[in-house]
Amino acid sequence: MTLLAHAIAAAPPATLSGEGLRGRPLAWSEAGDLGLWSTEWAPDIKLERPDALEHHRLVERICAAQSCLPVRFGTAFATSDDARASLDKRAVALRAALGRVAGKSELALTLLWRESPGPLPIETADGPGRRYMEARRAEFAAREARRARAESMVDRVVAELAIDRQLVWHETCTSDNVAVSLAVLVPTERAAERKAELEGVAARFPDVIPVLNGPWPPYTFARTE
């Protein structure tokens, strides 16, 4: 029986209904003081896109019942013994990660540029080589300006919300549309309040559209490597 992993938590397991993905049985594999929540799966059943979202809802349900580390979607074990062996091997790091995220949730802030980069002004047009170089230079300068602007917005969010840098992860300019993708780890009981504060700060940036999500399970902060 294959196990499709959802989340790691400290033993003993919280009381949860027995339904995992697609109504299949939810399993708990215990290794020392840790355990893995997973769905009893069959290797011949292909995962579909809705399964990813159902995995998310399951992880949310587990996190609501007890502190947990979400496992990357699609991770599977051939047997419960294999799952336990994997937990045993990384128990120290997993315990430390669990301690970091205990009682916390993740808020996600995406800042989308309101406008595409405009046409680049080229000052000289002496010849094709010169024009090409000028265009490249202008393009590079525009890209750097956008990156600097995105980083300045991150700095402002972190400063205004007085967030510990260790509890923030961000990337800037990951595509033409995205200025900032930011995740922040907040105490679960204050998530709504922190989300409103985040929204207030982000709404003051005139050149981006803020998109706020969460509270989510602490996906971004569950890494152990």
Next chain:
Amino acid sequence: MKELTAEDASLLELVDRLLNKGVVLAGEATISVAGIDLIYLGLNVVLAAVETIDKAQERRAS
């Protein structure tokens, strides 16, 4: 550039977390997700989006 709606951004952020974040454990089965390319790495497998693994390999090479 293609317009990205707030709904698109929310879904992309969530899918990115499901496939690229979270604890990576070694497993022993191969599962494919429709519409998402997953690959199998050796006997102990880590399933992830191909793009993620490509990026990790590039980082290791550099």
